[in-house]
Amino acid sequence: MNPRVSEISASLIREMHARKRVTSIDLGLGEPTLLPNPAHFEHAMRHVAKHGVKYSPNAGDPDLRRAIARHYRYPQMDGSENVCVTVGSQEAMYVALKTLLDPSRDELVVVEPAFPSYAKMATLEGAAVRSVAMREEDDFAFDGERIAAAIGERTRAIVFCSPCNPTARVVSREAADRLVRALERRIGEPIWLIHDEIYREQTFVDDAAYFGQRYPHTIVTNSLSKSNALTGLRLGWILGPRDFVAQAIKVHAWVTSCADTFAQQVALDVFRTPGALEEHAPWYRERREELLAILRSSGVPYVSPEGSFYACVRLPKGFCSIDAAHELIERYDVVAIPGAAFGPSMDGWLRLSWVAPPNQVRKGILRIADYCAAAAVSH
Amino acid sequence: MNPRVSEISASLIREMHARKRVTSIDLGLGEPTLLPNPAHFEHAMRHVAKHGVKYSPNAGDPDLRRAIARHYRYPQMDGSENVCVTVGSQEAMYVALKTLLDPSRDELVVVEPAFPSYAKMATLEGAAVRSVAMREEDDFAFDGERIAAAIGERTRAIVFCSPCNPTARVVSREAADRLVRALERRIGEPIWLIHDEIYREQTFVDDAAYFGQRYPHTIVTNSLSKSNALTGLRLGWILGPRDFVAQAIKVHAWVTSCADTFAQQVALDVFRTPGALEEHAPWYRERREELLAILRSSGVPYVSPEGSFYACVRLPKGFCSIDAAHELIERYDVVAIPGAAFGPSMDGWLRLSWVAPPNQVRKGILRIADYCAAAAVSH
Numbered sequence: 224m225n226p227r228v229s230e231i232s233a234s235l236i237r238e239m240h241a242r243k244r245v246t247s248i249d250l251g252l253g254e255p256t257l258l259p260n261p262a263h264f265e266h267a268m269r270h271v272a273k274h275g276v277k278y279s280p281n282a283g284d285p286d287l288r289r290a291i292a293r294h295y296r297y298p299q300m301d302g303s304e305n306v307c308v309t310v311g312s313q314e315a316m317y318v319a320l321k322t323l324l325d326p327s328r329d330e331l332v333v334v335e336p337a338f339p340s341y342a343k344m345a346t347l348e349g350a351a352v353r354s355v356a357m358r359e360e361d362d363f364a365f366d367g368e369r370i371a372a373a374i375g376e377r378t379r380a381i382v383f384c385s386p387c388n389p390t391a392r393v394v395s396r397e398a399a400d401r402l403v404r405a406l407e408r409r410i411g412e413p414i415w416l417i418h419d420e421i422y423r424e425q426t427f428v429d430d431a432a433y434f435g436q437r438y439p440h441t442i443v444t445n446s447l448s449k450s451n452a453l454t455g456l457r458l459g460w461i462l463g464p465r466d467f468v469a470q471a472i473k474v475h476a477w478v479t480s481c482a483d484t485f486a487q488q489v490a491l492d493v494f495r496t497p498g499a500l501e502e503h504a505p506w507y508r509e510r511r512e513e514l515l516a517i518l519r520s521s522g523v524p525y526v527s528p529e530g531s532f533y534a535c536v537r538l539p540k541g542f543c544s545i546d547a548a549h550e551l552i553e554r555y556d557v558v559a560i561p562g563a564a565f566g567p568s569m570d571g572w573l574r575l576s577w578v579a580p581p582n583q584v585r586k587g588i589l590r591i592a593d594y595c596a597a598a599a600v601s602h
Numbered sequence: 603m604n605p606r607v608s609e610i611s612a613s614l615i616r617e618m619h620a621r622k623r624v625t626s627i628d629l630g631l632g633e634p635t636l637l638p639n640p641a642h643f644e645h646a647m648r649h650v651a652k653h654g655v656k657y658s659p660n661a662g663d664p665d666l667r668r669a670i671a672r673h674y675r676y677p678q679m680d681g682s683e684n685v686c687v688t689v690g691s692q693e694a695m696y697v698a699l700k701t702l703l704d705p706s707r708d709e710l711v712v713v714e715p716a717f718p719s720y721a722k723m724a725t726l727e728g729a730a731v732r733s734v735a736m737r738e739e740d741d742f743a744f745d746g747e748r749i750a751a752a753i754g755e756r757t758r759a760i761v762f763c764s765p766c767n768p769t770a771r772v773v774s775r776e777a778a779d780r781l782v783r784a785l786e787r788r789i790g791e792p793i794w795l796i797h798d799e800i801y802r803e804q805t806f807v808d809d810a811a812y813f814g815q816r817y818p819h820t821i822v823t824n825s826l827s828k829s830n831a832l833t834g835l836r837l838g839w840i841l842g843p844r845d846f847v848a849q850a851i852k853v854h855a856w857v858t859s860c861a862d863t864f865a866q867q868v869a870l871d872v873f874r875t876p877g878a879l880e881e882h883a884p885w886y887r888e889r890r891e892e893l894l895a896i897l898r899s900s901g902v903p904y905v906s907p908e909g910s911f912y913a914c915v916r917l918p919k920g921f922c923s924i925d926a927a928h929e930l931i932e933r934y935d936v937v938a939i940p941g942a943a944f945g946p947s948m949d950g951w952l953r954l955s956w957v958a959p960p961n962q963v964r965k966g967i968l969r970i971a972d973y974c975a976a977a978a979v980s981h
Contacts, residue, residue, distance in 0.1 A: 224702060224849055225703055271638070272640060310693075314858045326604070470604075473610045477722055479858060481836070482836065483865055485865070486862055486865075
């Protein structure tokens with residue numbers, strides 16, 4: 224068998240989920256707990272009754288591609304030919320990396336803390352990976368100059384998620400300007416930026432930067448998974464310059480042929496219904512306010528969430544996040560994801576999600592506070 | 603960019619489709635013209651209303667995996683752990699090849715005439731490809747000894763489609779026995795067989811061989827696309843030995859995460875409803891009888907279709923299939939796929955599909971007969 228496959232290590236995140244009990248308070252969840260709006264499915268059902276579910280063009284339904292491009296209106300990528308509809312943002316990222324990286328030569332820079340899939344995908348393709356960690360002392364804020372300084376001779380692309388899973392930080396316009404200026408000063412082949420925007424509709428700050436507006440060599444990946452509670456629908460997209468997208472469509476065509484036509488109809492209804500992409504946004508804003516009150520009263524150090532539906536809390540000094548997550552689940556019946564899953568820079572931290580019912584979130588965070596207090600004493 | 607991507611050539615099949623006019627008789631279609639049974643969608647809608655569309659486990663819904671394995675009951679692959687649910691059989695094949703082939707060492711043998719995707723996928727992964735063509739003088743019948751004789755030092759797997767797209771031939775039990783005996787006589791690492799069964803429910807002969815029943819190193823790919831007119835639903839699966847499937851699930855997890863939960867519910871309803879997988883089979887049997895009458899009366903030489911919904915017709919000696927397909931569309935307004943799209947062994951042939959309305963199929967074939975007669979005179 225392919226040795227690159229057998230070398231793929233087990234997922235720490237999945238290991239934590241596997242230990243979950245029926246009684247557990249689950250702050251490890253990586254998907255919304257809301258139900259999706261049935262109106263979008265009813266539209267898709269009407270389409271199926273009339274037209275069946277034929278293959279769509281490889282790149283996706285032309286109307287959907289146009290609707291996506293028009294919604295974001297990123298300069299130089301605002302037409303249907305700038306969009307490839309994919310099987311969720313997972314396939315969007317896989318196709319983007321496979322299209323961009325020459326395994327014999329290129330290196331991907333991953334901005335950490337990061338969801339582990341970027342590095343694992345690049346490794347599966349045989350491309351080199353270099354990581355650059357944002358600093359704990361900056362609350363993991365995106366640091367444009369630090370990212371630019373990590374570029375090596377073979378670097379072809381930089382990938383990051385903003386709003387960020389796991390840190391819940393958002394790239395500010397100032398940090399973005401610094402990174403873009405550094406990239407524009409470089410001589411030679413341009414460095415690509417891959418901006419994973421999957422938590423875009425869960426942005427709680429005003430100065431969020433969208434690289435598609437600022438830098439021509441940007442590739443954006445996104446999906447309906449988090450915005451509309453449609454994780455299982457597997458409907459995402461790549462937005463990028465036309466020449467890049469033309470190549471990406473070829474990869475997508477050989478990997479999955481096309482995205483689900485039914486799911487594309489659901490998406491078309493979302494993009495055609497004014498405000499539908501943000502229909503769950505008020506719920507997240509309210510939950511975040513409650514969360515901040517809980518975190519403040521808990522006494523646990525945390526990074527204030529600017530976006531996504533996560534919050535990172537600091538374990539007492541010297542704690543290993545994997546041990547802590549195991550103890551929390553065994554003795555406190557709380558699932559939290561160890562920071563180590565997102566890179567060594569986050570090993571003293573836990574990633575909590577706050578999409579469970581508010582009383583569960585409260586109970587879970589208070590149990591973590593108890594654990595930290597008790598463990599700090601016994602240390 | 604990745605040079606392996608830019609080297610992917612344009613698809614001849616797609617080129618033909620792009621030339622289609624509104625008035626054209628389309629015998630190039632690669633998907634059913636039937637509408638799917640709405641009952642399966644209504645089941646999925648009830649599921650979504652109650653549970654939303656959450657991620658499924660990477661390998662698919664456990665009930666669906668079990669239902670698929672139990673339906674086929676191939677020895678050594680009859681449990682849920684032998685199934686990975688995929689995004690159509692396209693992703694099933696992509697994941698199977700990526701899991702199996704070590705690009706630094708392995709070679710894939712493709713049994714031709716073949717759908718071009720197998721070779722293109724392997725090339726995209728950097729693996730070597732060798733093709734072995736079935737013989738025109740045998741009407742492209744699968745020849746087990748000829749296939750076995752093509753195995754080279756680096757061959758790791760052999761891929762074929764039966765019932766076959768494009769030839770409409772089916773591997774007979776006798777041909778299968780010959781191939782399996784030859785593989786079992788070999789010393790060294792076993793050679794894997796990848797049996798693409800996507801046209802399984804369109805089998806019109808009694809002695810079809812299923813390699814999953816006969817050879818332990820078999821990987822089966824299939825989907826609901828052709829059986830239930832669900833091409834656009836993108837719901838397929840890999841069936842294989844447990845150790846292989848465990849590795850394939852890892853690749854699938856990084857490429858697409860999981861198949862669409864809605865589509866998996868549609869599939870669960872198909873597998874749980876007795877006879878649903880074969881609900882369109884009588885329609886194909888009837889259409890095939892009509893087709894045979896048309897072909898016989900047309901005077902055009904053809905290979906009698908044993909399965910799938912294609913039929914291959916012979917052009918007059920010395921004809922190039924690409925030129926013929928172009929002339930047919932320009933001057934006779936008929937879309938047919940040139941045999942050259944499936945390998946050089948089929949260059950004197952056209953692949954016709956017969957899923958269009960019967961009067962269209964009749965008209966199209968008669969126009970092709972006229973073209974052949976006229977062109978043979980002018981040659």
